[in-house]
Amino acid sequence: MTASRVLVLNSGSSSVKYQLLDMADRSRLAVGLVERIGEETSRLVHEPLAGPAAAGGKRERTGPIADHEAALKAVAAELAADGTGLDSPELAAVGHRVVHGGTRFTRPTVIDDEVLTEIRNLIPLAPLHNPANVTGIEVARSLRADIPQIAVFDTAFHSTMPEYVARYAIDAATADAYSVRRYGFHGTSHAYVSRATAGLLGRPVEDVNVIVLHLGNGASASAVRGGVCVETSMGMTPLEGLVMGTRSGDLDPAVVFHLARVGGLSVDEIDSLLNKKSGLLGMCGDNDMREVLRRAGEGDESARLAFDAYVHRLKKYIGAYSAVLGRVDAVAFTAGVGENAHQVREAALDGLAELGLALDLEANAARSPQPRLVSADYARVAVAVVPTDEELEIATQAYALVTQ
Numbered sequence: 001m002t003a004s005r006v007l008v009l010n011s012g013s014s015s016v017k018y019q020l021l022d023m024a025d026r027s028r029l030a031v032g033l034v035e036r037i038g039e040e041t042s043r044l045v046h047e048p049l050a051g052p053a054a055a056g057g058k059r060e061r062t063g064p065i066a067d068h069e070a071a072l073k074a075v076a077a078e079l080a081a082d083g084t085g086l087d088s089p090e091l092a093a094v095g096h097r098v099v100h101g102g103t104r105f106t107r108p109t110v111i112d113d114e115v116l117t118e119i120r121n122l123i124p125l126a127p128l129h130n131p132a133n134v135t136g137i138e139v140a141r142s143l144r145a146d147i148p149q150i151a152v153f154d155t156a157f158h159s160t161m162p163e164y165v166a167r168y169a170i171d172a173a174t175a176d177a178y179s180v181r182r183y184g185f186h187g188t189s190h191a192y193v194s195r196a197t198a199g200l201l202g203r204p205v206e207d208v209n210v211i212v213l214h215l216g217n218g219a220s221a222s223a224v225r226g227g228v229c230v231e232t233s234m235g236m237t238p239l240e241g242l243v244m245g246t247r248s249g250d251l252d253p254a255v256v257f258h259l260a261r262v263g264g265l266s267v268d269e270i271d272s273l274l275n276k277k278s279g280l281l282g283m284c285g286d287n288d289m290r291e292v293l294r295r296a297g298e299g300d301e302s303a304r305l306a307f308d309a310y311v312h313r314l315k316k317y318i319g320a321y322s323a324v325l326g327r328v329d330a331v332a333f334t335a336g337v338g339e340n341a342h343q344v345r346e347a348a349l350d351g352l353a354e355l356g357l358a359l360d361l362e363a364n365a366a367r368s369p370q371p372r373l374v375s376a377d378y379a380r381v382a383v384a385v386v387p388t389d390e391e392l393e394i395a396t397q398a399y400a401l402v403t404q
């Protein structure tokens with residue numbers, strides 16, 4: 001029996017998403033999520049999708065889960081209860097989403113002590129994300145030391161950006177001394193979605209220029225020319241760019257000095273303000289786009305303002321990336337908001353006919369879990385809604401590395 005299963009761990013700042021896949025047929029054996037880690041109301045949802053355990057359906061439990069270590073051990077226990085634990089001889093590898101890979105990691109990498117140290121050294125560049133990724137690696141290694149642990153980096157797909165895109169226009173020696181540059185994130189999703197969009201158009205990825213809009217809790221845009229990333233909206237950290245659920249995205253850096261000097265806030269307080277209490281949440285009190293849409297629909301002014309700001313920023317990036325690419329074949333929407341919120345797609349593309357963008361409003365408003373085109377048939381540029389699958393992409397890359 002050849003081991004063909006891959007467990008994918010996607011550890012976020014307060015959540016762990018995971019999937020167990022069988023790469024022999026790319027099927028999903030189990031999926032799950034632990035959320036609100038560190039709170040009293042943590043929740044674990046585990047769903048076996050194959051084998052005898054599947055008949056029992058989804059299992060859910062709530063109650064405090066103190067930290068990522070406890071969360072990962074709880075996940076391992078759920079998998080073990082299904083007979084698909086980390087000790088299974090069919091497990092070939094564990095694939096870890098690692099958010100920051102700096103300039104060094106531009107491809108999937110087998111994790112040894114030295115690589116783990118380097119991922120730890122990158123924590124200052126991704127303080128909300130890399131610590132959770134490190135814990136995931138440590139726990140998985142402690143439970144199963146004999147199989148490869150593979151890191152797949154969010155930053156990797158963006159490593160092809162030209163140097164003049166990656167560089168900020170600051171003193172070069174300072175930038176080099178402190179690793180200050182644009183790295184970009186959500187790269188696994190941008191890679192997967194840009195390829196899937198070419199597939200949807202029935203054209204080779206090398207021939208297609210795509211603007212990908214990944215709109216989840218974190219949100220980022222990228223410009224992909226012939227399968228190669230040439231620009232992206234997130235920067236040195238996942239704070240820059242689009243308006244997000246709780247992050248501000250772009251702002252005048254002098255806002256930081258002003259809040260420190262005049263507002264008396266500490267650097268840590270400003271960091272937390274911009275990362276955790278800004279974006280939709282900061283503007284209207286809700287970070288969930290569903291709530292923002294519901295309230296805006298009822299005439300709530302702050303929710304309307306937050307929605308308008310969110311959409312305006314998106315529109316600016318679509319325009320900017322149209323200029324960067326010169327010729328755009330498709331704009332692809334993905335992740336929770338991009339896949340589900342037709343109102344966001346409609347508002348972001350409204351008035352962009354001069355750029356060749358026009359929706360089929362009925363197709364855009366229809367709900368479907370499938371990748372699909374929602375542009376008007378006369379439009380020069382296709383508009384696609386493409387569900388992202390970061391876990392499948394991580395598993396594919398990890399499995400390719402261990403079987404090559």
Ligand SMILES: Nc1ncnc2c1ncn2[C@@H]1O[C@H](COP(=O)(O)OP(=O)(O)O)[C@@H](O)[C@H]1O
Pocket residue numbers: 215216217218245287288289290335336337340341
């Ligand atoms: N039906 C929907 N309509 C509008 N927004 C939605 C819908 N479903 C999910 N979302 C949005 O998707 C966001 C989460 O996206 P997701 O890609 O799961 O994020 P992440 O992976 O960053 O946690 C939620 O904040 C929510 O606002």
Ligand SMILES: CC(=O)OP(=O)(O)O
Pocket residue numbers: 012099129154185186216217218219238
């Ligand atoms: C990098 C990043 O922003 O990730 P997420 O959207 O999962 O927070």
Ligand SMILES: [Mg+2]
Pocket residue numbers: 216217335
């Ligand atoms: Mg996500």
